[in-house]
Amino acid sequence: MKKWLFIWIAFAVAGCSNDDGVGLPDNPNPNPDADVVVQNFMWQAMNLWYFWQADVPELADDAFPTDEEYTNFLASESDPGAFFDNRLRFSEDRFSFYSDDYTELTQSLAGISRNNGMEFGLIQFSGSSNVFGYVRYILPNSDASTKEIERGDLFTGVNGVTLTAENYQELLFGEDPTYTLNMADIQGNDVVPNGREVTLTKEENFQEDPVYLTEVFENIGGENVGYLMYNGFTNEFDRELNEAFGFFVSRGVTALVLDLRYNSGGSVNSSRLLSSMIYGTNTDEVYLEQQWNDFIQEAFTEDDPDALKDFFASAVSSGVPLNTLNLDRVYILTTRSTASASELVINGLNPYIQVIKIGTTTRGKNEFSLTMVDDPNRPGAPFIYTPEREGSINSENAWAIQPLVGRNKNAVGDFGDINGFIPDIELQEDLENLGVLGDPNEPLLARALQAISGATAKSFNQPAMAAEPFTYSKLFLPMKDNMVLDKDIQLPERLLKNFR
Structure with missing residues (x-):
């Protein structure tokens, strides 16, 4: 009786039991007098959804045979943040995190x-x-x-x-x-x-509007080249992103320089839309496939092997058709700050078109996450945050967690490199000559335009003072560099019924 040990509240209140007479698992519950409300929420959510659940012994379904043992474990760290980091997070997990204010965290995803x-x-x-x-x-x-x-x-x-x-x-x-x-x-x-x-x-x-700059450079090696600087995958601005591509279509753009050098990620669906705007609205072709922990993977795919596949899109969420350039190649500017959903664009397009990367090696983050709050009764998807259920979140617990729950692979089964994508054309940013963004003389953009035109007259040397930061300002926003799976997640009702 794996995983569903904690959703009994949603169904037991209704007085339900399944036709097979299967009862509730013998689920340990914390002592109500112990101050472990936040830790209990964290353990329950991680026990179900965490990608590395099987690799953390304390997250095993049978880890705590008695309520007392479970309570003592939850109380082993009085600080919920320390409990999450020290007792629940897998040692190889570089990116899962928590917040003591779910409102601040969810606003960050909206920019x-x-x-x-x-x-x-x-x-x-x-x-x-x-x-x-x-x-x-x-x-x-x-x-x-x-x-x-x-x-x-x-x-x-x-x-x-x-x-x-x-x-x-x-x-x-x-x-x-x-x-x-x-x-x-x-x-x-x-x-x-x-x-x-x-x-x-x-x-x-x-x-922040992530659609930062759009430019068109005419007759570069006989092509009209679009330039887009896009600084965050924020789904509230998908319409503006689509309008930028409408501008490119109206100007007859036949080549694209996509500037993701400072884009550390965000919405998985926005990455799918952007890739469709570049490649085409080919809704019968796989953009990505998700891989979850073993139980979630089996739950999603038992009845439908294609349940975890996302295909290229033809419209934004409002139904407005996508503007697409139908390109067979794209030039992407990258740095170490290029992460998660930005890397998903690179990986998702790789099987279909030529992706020429210019700059430096990307971050190497292919895992996606979900925002989770203390809402165990959400139908079909316990703990996953949704704005419509604000009133159902435990009013005594404002904490949220952002755990990694899966990895994305592309249409040919490639997950990407955890060390990042190496550029095809390496060029570091120069502190002495960062240039003006969107100007054709800015070094990274100039190098991309040179690659498009085929010209070789100008040489680009590696700088004496390279802009190689050890950290940057966006990593201190609540959402950091996370890739968020922003789609409706519903585990099969049949599985839920088995544990009523």
Whole structure:
């Protein structure tokens, strides 16, 4: 009687029992006097959905024969976050995480965050714990967009305090919404403070439009080349993404440069839509296939072997037809910040068209996750968050978890490389010449245009001061670099009935 030991509440209240007379499993329940509500939710959700459930002995169905043993395990860490990390998360899992505020987490998936509009990377000085930052881009209509700061600017301190590996989180990502950056310049091979200051304030509930730039360059080797900088797979902006491709179609675009260098992921379905806009609305061809833990895999596929396959799309969720370029190749700009759903686009398109990657190696994240809250009674999909069930979430527990629940493979069974996709044309970003995004002279875009045109006159050398951050601002948003499976998940009712 695997997994369904905790959904009894939803059905027992209705007084149901199955025709076969199968009773409830002997399910351990925590002592109601123990302060383990959050830990109990975490264990139950991970026991059912977690991709590595079979690899964590404490998540086994029979791990705790008695209520007392189960309660003691849940109480072994008083901090729910420490409990999740130390007792539930598999050692090889690099990306599952938790939040003590599910509202903040779910808003982040919609591109909503507390943000001043400056996206940046952080680099550690060689042989020192000191850190400096560089501006990657500025979000329109943000506080930063009104200040004297732009892509390529450098900073070495905050509020007069030198940034270090030990203090940067507190200074840049702390509770204070306002901070003052101490700016710097490159002098020789050094980054040196220049005395200039820029004060920025984070705005609550700021929403980023991920469709950052669209351009068309005409007659590049006889082709009209579209350029799209897309910075997050946010399904609330699928319509805007489709409109961008409508613009490309109207301009006769026959080649595409897709800039995903700072796109760390998001919606799986948005990746499917984007890939369909590039390749075509071929709804009989597989874009991806999901692989879950053994029990979920069997539950989904027992009656329908194709149940876990997603096909290329023909319309956005509202029913509006997709604008598609029907290309046989695409040029994708990448860095180490290119992750999850961005890598899914690369992998999903690989069996069908030529994908030319320009830049540096991607992150290497092919697992997808689900947002889970304390809602064990959700029909067909216990614990999976849905806005319509806000009133059913345990009011005493605002915690959420974002566990990895599966991996995506493409139409030929390739999961991708956990070490990332290696570029076909390697070119690092240059701190001394980051360039203007969308400008044909910006180095990565210029290299892509050269590849399209076939010209060889201009040489592109690896920079002396490469932009290789050890972390970057988006990793400190609640959703980080997760890939989220945003589709209706319903486990077969037949299986649920077996455990009523």
